[in-house]
Amino acid sequence: MKNKWIFILIFSLLFCEGKKERFVSLGPAITESIFILGKGDRIVGNTIYCTRPEEAKYIEKVGNVIDVNVEKIYSLKPDIVFATNLTNQKDIRKMKQLGLKIEIFGYPVNFQQLCNDFLRIGKIIGEEKKAREIIEKVKKEIKKIRVKKEKPKILIQVGTRPLWVAGKDAFVNDIIEFAGGKNVINGKGGIYSIEEIVKLNPDVIVITSMGIDAEEEKKFWEKYKMINAVKNRKIFVIESDKICSPTPLSFVDAVKELNKLIYEVNPCKNEKGINRSLYR
Numbered sequence: 001m002k003n004k005w006i007f008i009l010i011f012s013l014l015f016c017e018g019k020k021e022r023f024v025s026l027g028p029a030i031t032e033s034i035f036i037l038g039k040g041d042r043i044v045g046n047t048i049y050c051t052r053p054e055e056a057k058y059i060e061k062v063g064n065v066i067d068v069n070v071e072k073i074y075s076l077k078p079d080i081v082f083a084t085n086l087t088n089q090k091d092i093r094k095m096k097q098l099g100l101k102i103e104i105f106g107y108p109v110n111f112q113q114l115c116n117d118f119l120r121i122g123k124i125i126g127e128e129k130k131a132r133e134i135i136e137k138v139k140k141e142i143k144k145i146r147v148k149k150e151k152p153k154i155l156i157q158v159g160t161r162p163l164w165v166a167g168k169d170a171f172v173n174d175i176i177e178f179a180g181g182k183n184v185i186n187g188k189g190g191i192y193s194i195e196e197i198v199k200l201n202p203d204v205i206v207i208t209s210m211g212i213d214a215e216e217e218k219k220f221w222e223k224y225k226m227i228n229a230v231k232n233r234k235i236f237v238i239e240s241d242k243i244c245s246p247t248p249l250s251f252v253d254a255v256k257e258l259n260k261l262i263y264e265v266n267p268c269k270n271e272k273g274i275n276r277s278l279y280r
């Protein structure tokens with residue numbers, strides 16, 4: 001009898017260990033976070049915008065960040081569907097009616113919320129310890145970043161035609177401040193006119209790469225020679241994923257890169273390893 005129970009226990013342990021949870025991720029940052037935490041192989045479906053890391057590109061696509069194919073998601077038999085607050089509410093209700101477990105994440109408004117969301121993902125997938133270790137490492141790296149007392153005014157451009165810029169109501173503001181700058185937008189982000197930007201007179205303009213032709217934007221900004229960023233040739237491009245779909249790791253990368261652009265980059269030199277000034 002004793003041997004029988006030992007056999008059942010061993011069989012149960014092996015069965016449980018062999019069963020891997022299946023995830024569907026409906027957000028690029030969520031997908032990347034799960035990979036960072038070592039469970040990327042559990043993702044059986046994601047969106048067309050989930051392109052980081054490289055392996056994420058080849059996972060079954062179930063839609064975009066707003067509209068998804070509920071039937072396809074259900075057919076993948078996920079244990080958990082990670083959604084965002086951009087996911088169509090009708091699709092979320094339908095998935096819940098089908099009995100799928102949904103975890104919804106909002107867009108982070110600051111670095112602390114970004115860390116909280118990353119930790120929450122870690123808890124859900126059984127990697128809480130690893131998530132905490134990564135967050136602590138990131139915080140230590142941020143503390144090492146050197147900044148000067150005089151803080152240049154930074155404009156982060158995330159869209160064009162109309163001009164869309166990041167304000168103090170977004171986590172991007174933390175990137176600016178941790179990097180040693182001051183957000184030229186003192187209030188909420190959104191659509192701003194060129195006249196307003198000229199009046200604010202940023203010292204540095206940073207353009208995200210998402211859907212924006214950098215060379216065209218160079219020509220566009222060059223016309224406004226009264227802006228300090230134009231006069232001092234301080235217009236740069238940063239990869240959009242670091243700004244628009246952040247994880248703690250991409251956040252600290254963006255802070256480090258912006259810090260270099262603010263204090264170290266000579267626009268006249270072709271420095272290696274960073275996104276250089278558009279004036280080349």
